[in-house]
Amino acid sequence: MAEVMPNQSSFDDRAKEAIAFDQTKTGVKGLIDAGVDTIPALFVQPPEFLPDPSTDAAADLQIPVISLDGVLGGRRADVVEEIREAAGTWGFFQIVNHGVPLSVMKGVLESVKRFHEQPSEVKKEFYSRDGSQRVKYYSTGSLHSFQSAHWRDTLSVDFEDSVPDPQGLPEVCRDTFVEYVGYTVKVRNMLSELLSEALGLDSNFLAKLECMETQRLVSHYHPPCPQPDLTIGNTRHTDATFLTILLQDHIGGLQVLHKDKWVNVPPMEGAFVINLGDFMQLVTNEKYRSVEHRVLAKKVGPRISMACLLAPSKKNYNKIYGPIKELLSDSNPPLYRDITIPEFYEIYLNKRLYGNVALSNFKL
Template identity: 30%
Template sequence: MWRPVEAQKTLLCSRIRRKAMARTWSPAASLSPSTNCRGSRNEEAELLAVECDLPLIDLGRLNSKLEAKQCKQEIITAAAEWGFFQIVNHGVSNSLLGRLRRQQVNMFRQPFKKKVLDFSDDSYRWGTPTATSLKQLSWSEAYHIPLSSANKLARTSRCVIEEFSVAMAQLANQLVDTLAEGLGRDGTYIRENCRRNTCYLRLNHYPPCPLPGEVFGLVPHTDSDFLTVLCQDTVCGLQLKKAGRWVTVKPNPNALIVNVGDLFQAWSNGLYKSVEHRVMSNPHLERFSVAYFLCPSKETFIQSSAQPAIYRKFSFGEYRQQVQQDVRLTGHKIGLTRSINIKWTTIEGIIVNSRETTPVCSEPPVRQLLALSRGTDSPAAAP
């Protein structure tokens, strides 16, 4: 059984009791902005976050000879400029999505002990396993399911999850081919190394939170995979960073959300963006989502074909191990910053080639980065 669950609940409940007592004995304290500095910052950040519509792409156009090229370009541009985009006509039926959501709700409605014992490999998670303080705690519970272990699920859950994972794999591979084509590369390497037994599903549940200003639903992070495909409900909560500011993603019940992971950013030599994102907690409404993570085997090496390469060659296993170690020691993920080649450095968020003294901004023009990702010096080489 995963012991940190009880410790995190005790930590949070203790904080709630202390806050309630403070309000009882000192009502004026709740009016002072200094009484809860992190809460004030969190609430302010949520209020200041601008609501946005992510780029919306109709994948049905890929089947049209007249529109396929433009559709592919929109996918490439969205991955480079946003790191996130929405897709419709994606081939995953509403019937399947509905059955999955009903099964997901039933799984989370089970007693806590049964959820913990559903898997023998600690697939059920509550909060953040490595959290040592409230600022690192996510107010959520999840089933983190390696698809290689899906046969351990109950039969009713297993059938719909297996059907969903097959649909997600087909969709992810279609997107991989398009994004690889945008780099002048072939997506075969990614498809051959991201097999069913290396990918994951994460079923998320965000219950109403009594301290929404102090605890995130999911702490800010980037994804350590190639691509993530997300199916969310209609409750707001997802935010991503765009041009240094947090923006709130407006839920679209008819769309799936796709975001670029760290591995694709490295493989594309920085063209495609693995963007920091988070989920805000909600005091009144619960929220559900399902994420499919396109991951390779631990032995798979990630390397850009472009020269000069921003990131050194590394294996996925090595990268995951370093991420876990950093989170354990520092409380947060350092990620790709550790993999920047020695001839590159970062100065105030700008990646700089120290040999050629040519700056490449963290969010440079798409044409410039596309040229770099193909190993050319001229931005004009981009389409």
């Protein structure tokens, strides 16, 4: 998709509007609380970023749903095969019977709702765009670019090496976040084994790569939007990590691009949505896929989700990652060069909002 730069005057006007919005520290929720019935120009998306009825919601396609029931017994080989097919064809799948209590899943979503629906003065304490800050609340990650803003507020928390550390967490969600991290570690470990085996490797292979130790819990709050046909909850993108474990509520709106069609990912009680990130596509030499997805804005809401983004720890931040040598052969040569995470992020953060695939910059 071609990048279209605005003229300087419109860029300056947008920058001023973005700064004024950011300084309120009340986010999109603040607009709804103020009773707006027309979204600010800041949030109006260009037509090419909005849903197109000719390619939307392919009713004949559905992402795979995989039950982990029996994965420690006689069904393991079947589950591995289902994951191999889903990861290689879709890059997205839902898992059920994963061992996380429904009460824990509902509890963490409810705690996200409580955080975002606190009085503004309480939330403002956590408002920040400092990428090094472990706990931060902010509104629309694209705000200070010349791209249109997204209709969402976010609370992001980093757990280094997946240690469930309560330090600095907002009181209203502290206990539930810590408990949730403990459970997602177990899900991550199981998926790491199954994804390794689906590659024909030892079950501990991906764990030994040390590529999924750190969790970033990114909880999105999408208030009901008065003009959902003009904006988007999250524009099309891929995840710049290894793996994402997503918990979504009942509202819906998540879509995955498959065979040039946008496919709804329907909410399922008790299910996690699993999607492979860009680095997983790189290290598997495209045996697994990282695919574009987006979130629609809706008149109903709020829509609440919790994405657990899995990436290397700080100690491995400058580690070199490349196609797994055990997967390569004369008939399957490496498709990508070896890269570091900072090298990839420099490209990803500049390109992702335009629909470009950052990985293409590292192809051999």
